Amino acid sequence: MSYLTGILTLLLMAAPAGASWKAGLGKVVITPREPIMMGGYASRDHPSEGVRQDLHAKALALEDESGRRVVIVTLDLSGIPKDVADPIVEQAASAYGLRRDQLMLNASHTHSGPVAGYRPRNFYHLTPQQAVVVKRYTDQLVGHVVSVIGAALKDLAPANLSFEMGYAGFAVNRRRVGRRNLPQPVDHDVLVLSVRDLSGKLRGVIFGYACHATVLNDYQINGDWPGYAQADLEKTHPGAVALFVAGCGADQNPLPRRSVELAETYGRIISIAVSQVLSDKMKPIDPELKTAFQTVDILFDTPPSREQWRKLAQSSDRAVAAHARLMLDQLDRNGKLRTSYPYPVQLLRMGGVFTLVALGGEVVVDYSLRLRAAYGWDNTWIASYSNDVFAYIPSLRVWKEGGYEAGDSMNYSDFPGRFSPQVEEIIVAKVDDMMRRISK
Ligand SMILES: [Zn+2]
Structure with missing residues (x-):
């Protein structure tokens, strides 16, 4: 240790207690232990045939200098429906005292994970035997997620947080496939939040990108490109936990696709983009946390x-x-x-400047572009697939254009059809109201 580093270490150690963030990380395997129907494609007609890659539930617990907490949970699953989120939320409240706004659940939307959920859904035609398997898996999943939240809270230790963005370009606006007259908005930013201990060692990284995890469609369980990205990052940064947060990629596909090599390649591309951001200068985030969670009724x-x-x-x-x-x-x-659905919106405000907005459902990219333009490209992160993944959420543009994300996908649901054309304004107004309150 050099003289200067020695002094720096002493200075850091002498900092008053509570003057930094505390962060804790947890990771647990959630790979199904038996053949199970897989989530994402309605066309798969039989259970999984093997495991290509383990799936994980990961948790990042954060505590600011005033003791305010949040736990972000990421899951290698196609979705987190409300009937799975609810028992997790209830058990996390009774075991750890976490309020609803202090827990964010995000699914990677891998189309090569198991179906999870207690409520039968029209999308998947489960045999009675498979319904039992899915229930058994869901019970285990809830237990695993509650335990990984506890592990992350137990791991809380002084840490520094920083934020920055990189780029990656494989997400293609999939609505143009076969309809080349349509516009092609994308959000190619790779959002990166780093968690370092006070010596600067990377303990965790949470990263986001707006793209479906649909490279693969066979019968082998795996995390698709986000799974490979997380695995590659954890290999590149030994000892660190990498968590993927899915963005507004409802109308984005990784293209071309359909080979293991491509899933690994896109994973590697994101991993490299994240590592480049980590190796460069990042904006430090002050240890100040505010959280909010509300639902707003969106109309059919x-x-x-x-x-x-x-x-x-x-x-x-x-x-x-x-x-x-x-x-x-x-x-x-x-x-x-049914005439409406309670749509969840969650805000995590950090350091008084940086905001992670976590939206429910499968949200098209227009929301990311609109909200980030409104609140700041450099310090706003829009996540989708959060807290309740139940349907596609079209923008007004997509609603008018029609097609799968606009409402045709509802034919596979037990909802009464497409949402009303007001859905974008209802959600944006709710985000706006919550943003104004949390920014005070
Ligand atoms: Zn999808």
Whole structure:
């Protein structure tokens, strides 16, 4: 140790207690132990046939100088539905005293992980045997996630946080595939938050990118490109935990795709982009944390009449017909269809300048571009696939253009169809209101 480093270390050690962040990290394997139906594609017709790569639940616990806490959990799963999030939230509250706004859950949206959830969903046709397997897996998953939150909290130790961005270019606006007249917005920023101990050693890195994890579609369990990116980062930075946060990539695909080599390559590209950011100058974040979590009711469009549903039930399109039968069944049982959905919005404000906005559902890239333009490209991070992944969330532009993300995907859901054209303004107004309050 040089004389100067010695003095620096003494100075750092002499800093008053509570003058820095505290951070803790945890990591647990959540690979299914038996063949299970896989999440992401409705076309898979049988359970998984093996494991190509382990899946993980990871947690980053943060505590500011006043003792305010948040835990960010990332999962190598296609989604985190509300029926899985709820028991995790309840158990984390009773075991660790975490309020809802102090826990953020994000799914990587890998299309090569297991189906998880207690509520049957129309998208997947589970046999009775597979429904039992999925329930068994979900029980284990909830236990693992609650335990990894505890592990991260137990690991809390003084740390420095920094933020910066890099770039990577493999996300392609997939709505243009076959419709080349459509515009092609993308968000190619790679968002990086580093967690270092007071000596500067990297303990963890949390990174984001807006792109589907759909390189692979076979029957081998794996984390797709985000899984390979995290594995590569942890190999490059031994001892550090790498956590991936999925961005507004609902209309973005990694292209070209469909080979293990490509999944590894895109993972490597993101890993290199993150490492380049880590090796360069990053903006330090002061140890000040504010958190907020609210839901806002987003509305469904006026549904077809009972008579129209009856006609749709005769459609030659199997998905349309099955969806119409489901809606007729709901009408018979409840006399009405759902008119709104409680949409979760979460804000993590750090250092009084940097904000991570975590949106529910599968959000198209327009939201990322609009909100980052409004609140600052350099210090705003828009995550999607957070806290409740239940449907695609189109922007007004996408809603008007039509297609899968605009509402056709609802034929695979038990919702009454597409959202109303107001959905973008409802969500943006909620984010805006929460942003104003948290910035005070
Ligand atoms: Zn998707």
